[in-house]
Amino acid sequence: MATASPLPIPMSQLSRAVTDWVDAVAQLTQPESVHWCEGTRAEREALTSALVREGQLLKLDPKTYPDCHLYRSDPADVARVEHLTYICTRSKDDAGPNNNWMEPQAAHAKMRELFRGCMRGRTLYVIPYCMGPVDSPLARCGVEITDSAYVAINMLIMTRAGREALERIAREDTFVRGLHSTGELDPNRRFIMHFPEELSIESYGSGYGGNALLGKKCHALRVASWQARAEGWLAEHMLIVGLRDPRGATHYVAAAFPSACGKTNLAMLIPPDTLPGWEVFTVGDDIAWLHPGADGRLWAINPEAGYFGVVPGTNPQTNRNAYEMIRRDTLFTNVALTADHHPWWEGLPDGRPVTDWQGRPFDPARGPAAHPNSRFTVAATRNPACSPLIDDPRGVPISAIIFGGRRREVAPLVYEARDWAHGVLVGASVASETTAAAVGQVGVVRRDPMAMQPFCGYNFGDYWRHWLAVGARLSRPPRIFHVNWFRRDAEGKFLWPGFGENLRVLAWMLERCAGTAGAIDAGIGLLPRAEDLDTRGLKVEPQALATLLSVDAPLWRKEVSEVRAYLEQYGARLPQQMLAELSRTAAALGD
Numbered sequence: 001m002a003t004a005s006p007l008p009i010p011m012s013q014l015s016r017a018v019t020d021w022v023d024a025v026a027q028l029t030q031p032e033s034v035h036w037c038e039g040t041r042a043e044r045e046a047l048t049s050a051l052v053r054e055g056q057l058l059k060l061d062p063k064t065y066p067d068c069h070l071y072r073s074d075p076a077d078v079a080r081v082e083h084l085t086y087i088c089t090r091s092k093d094d095a096g097p098n099n100n101w102m103e104p105q106a107a108h109a110k111m112r113e114l115f116r117g118c119m120r121g122r123t124l125y126v127i128p129y130c131m132g133p134v135d136s137p138l139a140r141c142g143v144e145i146t147d148s149a150y151v152a153i154n155m156l157i158m159t160r161a162g163r164e165a166l167e168r169i170a171r172e173d174t175f176v177r178g179l180h181s182t183g184e185l186d187p188n189r190r191f192i193m194h195f196p197e198e199l200s201i202e203s204y205g206s207g208y209g210g211n212a213l214l215g216k217k218c219h220a221l222r223v224a225s226w227q228a229r230a231e232g233w234l235a236e237h238m239l240i241v242g243l244r245d246p247r248g249a250t251h252y253v254a255a256a257f258p259s260a261c262g263k264t265n266l267a268m269l270i271p272p273d274t275l276p277g278w279e280v281f282t283v284g285d286d287i288a289w290l291h292p293g294a295d296g297r298l299w300a301i302n303p304e305a306g307y308f309g310v311v312p313g314t315n316p317q318t319n320r321n322a323y324e325m326i327r328r329d330t331l332f333t334n335v336a337l338t339a340d341h342h343p344w345w346e347g348l349p350d351g352r353p354v355t356d357w358q359g360r361p362f363d364p365a366r367g368p369a370a371h372p373n374s375r376f377t378v379a380a381t382r383n384p385a386c387s388p389l390i391d392d393p394r395g396v397p398i399s400a401i402i403f404g405g406r407r408r409e410v411a412p413l414v415y416e417a418r419d420w421a422h423g424v425l426v427g428a429s430v431a432s433e434t435t436a437a438a439v440g441q442v443g444v445v446r447r448d449p450m451a452m453q454p455f456c457g458y459n460f461g462d463y464w465r466h467w468l469a470v471g472a473r474l475s476r477p478p479r480i481f482h483v484n485w486f487r488r489d490a491e492g493k494f495l496w497p498g499f500g501e502n503l504r505v506l507a508w509m510l511e512r513c514a515g516t517a518g519a520i521d522a523g524i525g526l527l528p529r530a531e532d533l534d535t536r537g538l539k540v541e542p543q544a545l546a547t548l549l550s551v552d553a554p555l556w557r558k559e560v561s562e563v564r565a566y567l568e569q570y571g572a573r574l575p576q577q578m579l580a581e582l583s584r585t586a587a588a589l590g591d
């Protein structure tokens with residue numbers, strides 16, 4: 001019989017469904033003790049100190065990095081594993097060609113054998129959490145059970161966890177069940193299974209972020225996208241940012257980019273000195289839940305309470321706020337170390353790594369000092385530009401939606417969709433070079449519709465139909481745009497400076513929303529001319545800007561036929577409206 005910590009709320013007020021489930025999991029996994037998380041700062045500190053004592057966490061230099069720690073994961077467990085991630089729906093077609101599928105009973109049976117006795121000698125942590133402000137009708141709750149204190153600490157930072165979530169679960173009597181064990185960290189015994197019809201997740205064999213912090217990708221995207229379709233909203237891989245223009249009006253924009261393509265940097269953008277009067281507020285950096293409001297607009301909450309961001313490249317020039325934000329109270333994963341116990345990563349202007357991310361003496365011949373997918377976990381409130389509305393139960397109204405990918409050619413700097421239905425096609429057509437955020441080859445272009453390829457919990461055909469249906473309910477829909485910050489010249493050099501300068505593109509979008517900016521119809525959508533952008537103080541050659549704002553018709557005709565072939569995989573599930581939109585684009589390009 002496992003020993004148990006005190007319950008965060010009296011037994012009589014707990015949801016019976018939660019206690020029954022915890023008992024059943026303890027029966028199966030046989031932990032030595034059970035720890036119910038209450039979500040206090042003192043609890044997080046106690047868990048952290050225990051891991052420091054055990055040698056699993058390393059305390060960083062307290063003078064320069066107070067309350068910061070380094071965790072080194074297993075070297076074979078450093079990224080999401082899309083090939084081992086499954087959607088287990090009764091019908092294979094409901095999961096769609098975009099997902100790996102396993103029949104639910106077979107998946108449960110497989111996982112039951114992996115979980116059987118796997119927590120012997122370990123502590124089972126129960127983490128009740130709420131995705132979104134606890135008093136928001138747009139938020140949804142879950143409970144993660146894990147045998148990793150590192151995962152528990154991350155979840156305590158990344159979600160609103162503990163007593164209040166447990167109380168809401170008892171009131172609502174519904175929650176997403178997420179069962180996780182690091183198992184033996186054996187890549188051959190690693191599976192991330194989702195059962196959206198049952199609102200449950202089972203994850204075994206990995207302790208890494210997206211595979212193990214189940215509130216994030218597994219709940220807030222894969223399971224929530226399924227829930228969202230049933231309930232009439234959208235769960236998206238999007239940042240949410242507030243932009244206050246020089247006249248003092250604040251507009252909110254949601255933007256979807258594939259993993260490690262700069263969502264955190266855009267969400268924390270610092271206006272360049274050459275664009276005075278702008279202010280930027282971060283609502284979220286990775287996930288947005290978007291709900292049609294009674295006023296015909298789309299309203300967004302960030303379901304998360306913290307950032308699990310990519311570290312390399314963060315410095316005072318690229319993202320001063322992030323650089324400041326992670327100087328205290330931050331959990332680093334897989335960065336390198338200097339002789340003074342400062343964290344170090346590629347892109348820092350100073351310091352010298354002596355120990356690499358695996359804890360070995362740094363040798364550049366073995367690759368980068370910090371893992372390219374090394375991460376920081378930090379509370380959103382540490383962001384100096386954190387929006388005052390992150391806890392607003394209503395969320396924020398969205399004026400514009402942006403889709404983007406990392407493409408060295410084809411996609412121009414920015415274009416606007418003709419309308420919502422065309423915007424759905426633009427989102428569905430996103431393609432991007434793969435990054436280190438997932439196991440596999442880096443730099444290969446793949447289709448990543450709405451940046452949701454790894455995260456949509458059901459058939460993309462049904463998902464696009466749902467997007468069209470949500471748009472039809474909005475009398476004041478956001479305008480939809482596509483951007484590409486990553487265009488390169490023939491020598492491979494980036495044509496656009498990115499980072500703070502991206503504000504020029506966002507400002508054009510907001511002017512389009514207000515009806516005050518010009519654009520030309522370029523067939524694929526509406527493009528600004530150079531004179532439509534505010535280029536005061538911009539250091540980009542006119543020729544480069546012309547390339548960034550041009551459409552190469554033959555290349556685009558090829559793109560259109562590739563998009564058509566991609567979409568046709570979805571067969572009868574593909575809304576015909578998408579093909580009609582594609583034909584309009586093809587005709588405009590002279591096909």
Ligand code: OXD
Pocket residue numbers: 080209210258259260286308437438
């Ligand atoms: C992430 C990802 O961790 O998209 O946010 O991989």
Ligand code: MN
Pocket residue numbers: 237258259260286
């Ligand atoms: Mn992400």
